Amino acid sequence: MTTEAFKIDKINRRILEVLQLDARISNIALADAVHLSPSACLERVKKLEQQGFITRYLGEIAVTKIAPLLESYAEVTLSNHRPEDFKQFHAAVKAEKAIVQCHKVSGRYDYLIRIAVRDMAALSRLTDRLLGAGIGIAKFTTVPIIENPKPFGGYPLEELLDGA
Amino acid sequence: MTTEAFKIDKINRRILEVLQLDARISNIALADAVHLSPSACLERVKKLEQQGFITRYLGEIAVTKIAPLLESYAEVTLSNHRPEDFKQFHAAVKAEKAIVQCHKVSGRYDYLIRIAVRDMAALSRLTDRLLGAGIGIAKFTTVPIIENPKPFGGYPLEELLDGA
DNA sequence: AGAATGGCGGAATATTATTCGGTGACCGCA
DNA sequence: TGCGGTCACCGAATAATATTCCGCCATTCT
Known part of the structure; x- marks a missing residue:
């Protein structure tokens, strides 16, 4: 087998949703949020990074x-x-x-x-x-730009994935 | 005096420049990049967060x-x-x-x-x-949007601060 | 000069990340 | 149906990192 098609299941979606808006959350807290053990959670995050689903982590500066x-x-x-x-x-x-x-x-x-x-x-x-x-x-x-009534709030992954 | 005017010196600028594009860098690596000890570096980062100079950490999703x-x-x-x-x-x-x-x-x-x-x-x-x-x-x-020839590359803090 | 302030470095500690088996669920196949 | 094989998971052990704490300058103000 070559490059495996990756599965974005409900848990990975949740991980992406969380990291999208809180990139520096600890792995322990993230694991808790998605109801996984830290080791399993970390494994998923690493895989998501390696396969390019998470590209960067950015700090928002005022x-x-x-x-x-x-x-x-x-x-x-x-x-x-x-x-x-x-x-x-x-x-x-x-x-x-x-x-x-x-x-x-x-x-x-x-x-x-x-x-x-x-x-x-x-x-x-x-x-x-x-x-x-x-x-x-x-x-x-x-x-x-005069004002920013709505700062970037993350992509609506649920809608995009499930097809709202 | 109550709320202290905060000083964005060269080191803080550097910290912001780094975190802006690599929010999950370890404090040790960051300290190294700005030539500070981990404890001093962490102190600055925390202060920058508390005072609102860093507002959020975002994960970029593909x-x-x-x-x-x-x-x-x-x-x-x-x-x-x-x-x-x-x-x-x-x-x-x-x-x-x-x-x-x-x-x-x-x-x-x-x-x-x-x-x-x-x-x-x-x-x-x-x-x-x-x-x-x-x-x-x-x-x-x-x-x-058809294409993204230049993804967000961070604010040019040096120019904005020093006045290019 | 003397004292207060603020930022720093380094060691100690707490927390977290990471590694490493071991287990059970699921799947294909005989 | 029963037998591997695979995969994702958990929990414990270990490594690395974050965080705290304290003593030490350097600067400033009195």
Whole structure:
């Protein structure tokens, strides 16, 4: 046998649900939450990590408490849509630390990127730099974030798995 | 003095930078990375948590490996902009598990929300439900995510703090 | 200078993670 | 139906880590 198809049963789903929102829970507490012994629970978690079902553990930082922060999205449209145009843009995006995330989307624009800078001046400098970098950006519309009424609350695994 | 202004020195910045992308690093390894003894390091981490500089630890799940997933953004415009209209919308958003995140923004629309459902049919049902819920949505434009060229890579704390 | 404060390192202890058999349920197959 | 074989589990033993505690500077304030 080669790579085994993995089974996401009810227990693994529960484990993922918990870890998704509390990555640093102790294995003992997690085991308790899913009604398993610590050893059995740990075995499952390790397997979930190794097989790539859990990719990373992230710490959420209250950036606004330590520094000025203007977070915003930007809608990006490229001038051309050849494979090399996309590649070029991807490379530029990855190199830019202020661009903290990038989605390729389907709709009125090609990409939706998330930007973290100190203030409008820095945002302005960034857009100028991107537009002047010759990476084929035809249109660049920034959408500043004012407030976050609902912070990320995890994926609804039950619905996605069972098919709500 | 009551609540002490907290100092984010170089070491704390480093701690945050590390934890941001590797929340489950052991305290010993973290201490090593920031050139502190485990006890001193732990003391700082605890303080950062207590004072709210670290808000949560999240596990990143490869949802697409375990279930069908259509993730998308949606641009939302409300019909009216009275305080109660916003409140009503916020409440609806929080109650909807498929809406995993919600930003209030400044631009052509009022909100940018992130949605996780199984497929187009589910997305369609969701939009119908939201539009029919009488929560004052005037316009609702979905923007499906095709690809993620740059996953979240953490905030550029150095730039934000030192002022790039 | 002297005392108070705060952060540090290192040792001791408590808690947790990890390893390691042993067991029972389930499955395929004769 | 009975016989391995496999797999996931549990519980105990061990290893590693987290956490506490205390004494020690360095800085600051008086």
